[in-house]
Amino acid sequence: MPTILAAAAVLMLAVLPVAAPWLQFVLTLAIAKGFAALGVAVLLRAGLISIGHAMFFAASAYGVAFLARAGVNDLGLLLILSVLAGALVGAVAGSFLVRYRAIFFAMLNLAVSMVFYALCAKLYGITGGTDGMPVPVPTVFGVVLGEPAFKSVLFYLSLGLMVFVGVAVQRYLNSPLGHALSAVHTNEIRLEYLGIPVWAVLLIAYVISAALAGLGGAIAGFAIGRVVPDFAFWTASGHLVLIAVLGGIGGVPGAFIGALFLELLHSAAVTVTDSWNLIVGMTLIIVIMFMPQGVYGLFARKEASSL
């Protein structure tokens, strides 16, 4: 996507909540899910579908809640520590999951995430069970803010992180490590014969994808103000895969475009009918059937044809 178009899109996102304040929450949540979907999209490059990434989304969100309970009260510190927690969970799970491929990888991710979900729901004394845990409004660099002001700070911080992290992930995908990740999908034998350890390539990608999902989860936790086990439920993982495919895995912006598209579509559909799922479902069928490269494919195609 040309830089000018991307900059214009970010600028438009920045001014939207000024014109329609109710959109701020929707957009914050969309960006949060965009980070998690980007994590899923990273693994999709290697042909690996994770139906369990909501676990990392939830792990970091719970991380924020636990750290806040332990007295950590700074937004920056909470974000960094909770993302590290998500990455750590990713390193532990990834160390054995990256040995598997295809349906086995997808199902094992699902199984592990459902164990995590069950623990969150059943360990009432620690996690609050299905009631979840509150995420209080933190300070921002020592400044105490009211909830509305904090939510605005959170939105613009998320927007900034979307650009910064997006560029970093694009750099990773353009590096030998990123190309090796794509190569896993086509020829693992040749990679091994190049002396490149496939397990290391996949584990690094898995940890990065877990950290991205964790970043999304932490932002969602702050935005909603509560963390519940449903963050880790399998439908949430499926939702992330859907966003990644809908947006398109051809480029980093795809995940965010998919998340924004789906959240805005959902917000619009609920105002029209109680059967909003019908509208969302039909739209998804149309997009998947007629836009195999996802919504991002439209922009990528325009870019290619303008060369």
Next chain:
Amino acid sequence: MTRPILEAKGLHVAFNGVKAADDVCIAIHDGEFLAIIGPNGSGKTTLLNICTGYIRPRSGSVLLDGHDITRLSPRAIARRGVARAFQIPQLFSAQRVIDNMMLALAATDGLWSAVRPLETAARRDEAMALLELVGLAGDADRISSTLPEGHRKLLDIAVALALKPRLLLLDEPTSGVSAIERFPLMEALMSALRQRRITALFVEHDMDVVARYASRVLVWNAGNIMAEGRPDEVFSNAQVRQRVVGVA
């Protein structure tokens, strides 16, 4: 005779009772271009698979510079300077030709380079020089799956050369390459091997190629070495002519 760079001692391999290697001992020395010929299914590719760690022999050992590599993985052996080009080209088919080359070049660089951009001016120039060598410079920006079979074969060889190996194992380098391109390719390949002081072991069915380029020939038949020597010696062996070359 120079010291052996690669030695296989007492190799035994069998598939469903059929012997692919039966107490085989071979050695390849620095600077040699050793050709292995033999009928289809006689175990030539199996030997390459053993030497690169893809298959483990039932017994016997493979030594690289005197160090036992029998139990090492293909990755570990590749990092010790042994590269391989395959009978069926092993490429990253969804990536561009130049990306295949640059990834191979990056594989030999340090850890830090793994997080820097794959495409640098220096790496692209190096990749283009190798593509020029095998006659694929014009295809650099094509997706590798769109190349004709012969060109895919050439790319597979160029990728192996990009690893800057000390020992190159080639499995039928000229199969799938047109008759017109065959000798120019071999000339370029041999020139590159000599310039870079790369020792090569190649499995080949084209006896003209073997006669012209091999410094030594090893005749493999039913898991055993049937004959060994200079090309002229081997091709004058009546048994070899009858069973392998197909000339009575």
